[in-house]
Amino acid sequence: MTWAATAGPEAIEMVAQASSAPFWLDRPDRPAARPRLTGMADADLLVVGGGFTGLWTAVTAAERDPGRRVVLVERDRIAEHASGRNGGFCSASLTHGIGNGLTRFPDEMTRLSQLGSATLDEIEAALDRLGIDADAERTGELDIANFDWQIEGLAEMADQATLLGQQLSLLDESDARERVHSPMVRGAAFDPEVIMLDPAKLAWGLARAAERLGVQIFEGTEVTALADDAGRMRADTAFGSVAADKVVLATSASPSLVRRLRLYTVPVWDYALMTEPLSADQRASLGWAGREGLADSGPRFHYFRLTADDRILFGGWDALYHFGSGRSRRHEYDAGEFALLAEHLLQFFPQLAGVKATHTWGGVIDTSSRFCAFWDRSYGGRVVTAVGFTGLGVGASHFAAASALDLVDGLDTERTRLKMVRSKPIPFPPEPLRWLGITVTRHQLARSERRAGARGLWLTAMDKVGLGFDS
Template sequence: MTWATRPGRRAVEMVAQASPESFWLDRPERPAARDRLSDEVDADLLVVGGGFTGLWTAVTAAERDPGRRVVLVERDRIAEHASGRNGGFCSASLTHGIGNGLERFADEMPTLTRLGRETLDGIEAAMDRLGIDADAERNGELDIANFDWQVDGLRELSSAAAFLGQELTMLPGPQARERVNSPMVRAAVHDPDVLMLDPAKLAWGLAEAAQRLGVRIYEGTEITGIGREGEWLRAQTGYGDVLARRIVLATSASPSVLRRLRLFTVPVWDYALMTEPLTAEQRASLGWAGREGLADSGPRFHYFRLTADDRILFGGWDALYHYGSDGARRHEFEPGEFAILAEHLLQFFPQLEGIRATHTWGGAIDTCSRFCAFWDRSFGGRVVSAVGFTGLGVGASHFAAATALDLVDGLETERTALNMVRSKPIPFPPEPLRWAGITITRHQLARSERREGRRGAWLSAMDKLGLGFDS
């Protein structure tokens, strides 16, 4: 058995009438848009970006120093981009998984593992302290082998976790299928350190909390340039400027205000669908009593989870890159991507035949060559950037924000001493080499899956150069 390569008519019908927007953002509880900046304001700290990293930065800065004047600006609306378009998997991993972390930061992995758990605990504590209801459930994640050749990889993952003091329980086929009733499940590993949540509710709650703490938030406000002005930094927008003593840039997949950083990330497009709520019979047919997040284990993978009202979010698999790092919003709408996701969902859960999707959407991920966040200091350390999460930023953004604040405040902490924080990924080459390299890599990932995970010469070479590419 392999994954279907073409959608059937049933899959097309499943998504044909879906609303082309993120389910998380298409709800009446979405807050009204805030005013744009239309004057000159000053601040001790300017935060650029209204996603998780920017929001955690603003909240943490205000809590650390209640007298600090903090301004946050967002080009569009709070959570409009990656933070409102993801699957809601809030993982303790800071390194995009154990394997990637051991490959890149082996000596630091015991520390990073501990800091990741502390981060997850800190997120839960912050939601409780700030009164944020994001439908959070600490149910963990099941990483699933759908084919026999993927089982050994899960065993290696479980062994690597044990070496780091983590308990990732290996579930052989019968036990795994008791947890998730799918004919494709061959085995699974349970990771308890994953929090499933509603990402938009978390972002909206953080924005409200930031304002209660005194943070001024402006939406519809794009920073077009940063320059020195005596002891201040002037951040320019179309209608007004911010004079700030310090700046944290948390712009995700959007092009950085600092041009020299633009080769370090590329916008890779990810797609997802949301089903209608399951009936009681459909829900019972799936097993899945633990409500864990699910992810499968191939070179290209899916992620899926249940929402609070028992819908299924199903996303991932393909990862599209457009020439010139084109981030235009027209790329959110790819009917073929939605149809193949529908086909794969019905292949995994054939008992859902006839279900309909209510929403389909795409979003850009800030992908870097090491697959996890990095930090940059500029303007003599007065401007700090935190980007590059590569799709696993819901939890890691909290750590990234705290680290960015340490850096911009000139603090020496356990976080700032990490090689992970002090180093950067290898930049991507300029066009047309960037497009050619990513396109070849995508094709080789598909080929690797057809060859039962064998990487081949191209992917092995990219791995050795530190220029891998994550689907």
């Protein structure tokens, strides 16, 4: 058995009438848009970007120093992009998984694992302290083997986790199917250090908390230029500007305001669907009593989870790159991708036949070649950038924000001494080599899936030089 390559009529019917708006953002409790910046503003710290990294930076800065004047500007609306379009998997991993971390930061991985666990605890404590209701549940995550050849990889991951002091439990086919009733399940590994949450509620809650702490937030405010102005930084926008002593750039997949960083990330498009709420019988037919986040284990993978009202979010699989680092919002809708996701959902859970999707959407991911965040200091350390999360930033953004603040404040901390924080990934080549390399890699990932995970010469070579492409 393999994953279906095309969508059948039932899958097409599932998504045919779905809204193209992201489910998380298409709700009556979405806050009204805040005003844009007009005129001049003055700040001790300017934060650019209203996603998780920017919001955690603003909140943390205000909590560390209540007298600090903090301004946050967002091009569109809070959580409009990656932070409001993801699956809501808040993982303790700072490195996009154990294997990736061990490959790239072998000497630091034990400590990075500990810092990731501490970050997850800190996020839970912050939700409580700040009074944020994000439907957060520490359910953990089941990483599922859909085919026999994936079981060995899960066992290796469990062994690696043990060496790092983590608890990752292996489940055989019988135990895994008892937890999740699917004919596609051959085994699983359970990671307890994952919180499932509502990402938009988290972002909206952080924005409200930031304002209570004195942060000024402006939406509809795109920074068009950043420059040194007589020893201070000046950020220009269409209707005004901000003068600031220090700046943190948390702009995700948008082109960096620091031009030399633009080769370090590429915008990758990821797609998801959300079903209607399941009936009690439909819900019972799935098992899934632990409400864990689910992810499968191939070179291309799906992620799926239950919402508070028992919908299923199902996303992933393809990661699309468009020539010239295309970021046009027309890429948010791809009927073929949505239909194929529906086909795969029905393949995994055939008992969902007849269920409709209410929402289908796409979003852009700031992919770096090392699959996890990196930091940069520019303008003599007065400007710090934190980007490159590659689709696993809900939890890691908290750590990234704390590290960015340490750097911009000139602090010598354990975080700033980490190789992970001090180093950068390999940049992607310019076009047309970028498009050609990513296209070949995507084709080779699909080929690897068909060949029971065999990496082949191209992917092996990319692994050796540390240049990757992932979502």
